[in-house]
Amino acid sequence: MQALLDLLAENDDDGWIRIVDASWFDDDLKLEVIIHLDGDRPAESWEIECTGVVEELICSDGAAGLSLSAEAPCLKWFLEPEVSITFSDNDMSPEALLALVTSCCYAVMGDLDCLERGLNGAPSLDGIVRSRYGLLGRFPATLAARIGDSLKDRPIRAGMLPGRLPQRWDGIAHANYPPLQVLELGRSYVIGQQFHAQRALGVEENRCFV
Incomplete structure (x- = not known):
């Protein structure tokens, strides 16, 4: 992966990368990416093996x-205790x-996706925030x-x-998540246990970028 x-x-400065294919094998995911390098260098095709995937976009x-x-903050959903906030x-x-x-x-997560993920119900003014009491949501401990x-x-009493x-x-019992990493590429991300990358051989690399 380091290569x-x-x-x-x-x-x-001038490099550009795009996912062009994704294949599943049980809990493992293989991504094919095309990298457009700077200057007159030809584009390169690489394969990224993602093992033990728990979430992806x-x-x-x-x-x-x-x-x-x-x-990355998004890993808190898997690796930190989940805490319920009541009020x-x-x-x-x-x-x-x-x-x-x-x-x-x-402030903590760096985005607002956690609002829909953790808040009890839809994040709207007509939702749980209008109630006098209840479960506000479930969030990572931090x-x-x-x-x-x-x-x-x-x-408010919380x-x-x-x-x-x-x-x-x-497959046998409920278990804690193992150590995880997140691979991020633009809006795409994969959360999994291990990631390995290698140059794809025998794959056409002269593809159009749109």
Whole structure:
């Protein structure tokens, strides 16, 4: 994988990469990517083997590069305890409560996808934020702590239930997730256990980029 990352780093000014094919084999995913290098160098075809995939989003958009990280915020959904936040005696306006949770989501996770993922129900002013009491949502421990701290000294009584590590079915029993990494390429991402890349041999590389 490092060879591919180094290649893209050397061509970060003019390089361009796009996913052109994806194939599943049980929980493993193989991506074929085409890399357009700078100057007059021909495009190259690479294959990325993703093993133990737990979540992915594949788009056909091109990107200037890709990254591989074991510290990305999106991994918190799998590796941190999931904490439920309950509330009662809510005198906050729906606008204020939704804005507070939205701000915390962006500060901790770097995007707003976690709002739909963690909030109890749709993230709208007619949703849970309008209620006087209930389950606000379930969030990774880091994000839950941020929301809990932000609700202090507000006209609402909030509490956090003991967290539990997320689990998945491994074919025999429910088990905690193993160490994970996330491969990101533009809007595309793959969360899995291991990633390996190699130059594809015998594959036509003179393809059109659209």
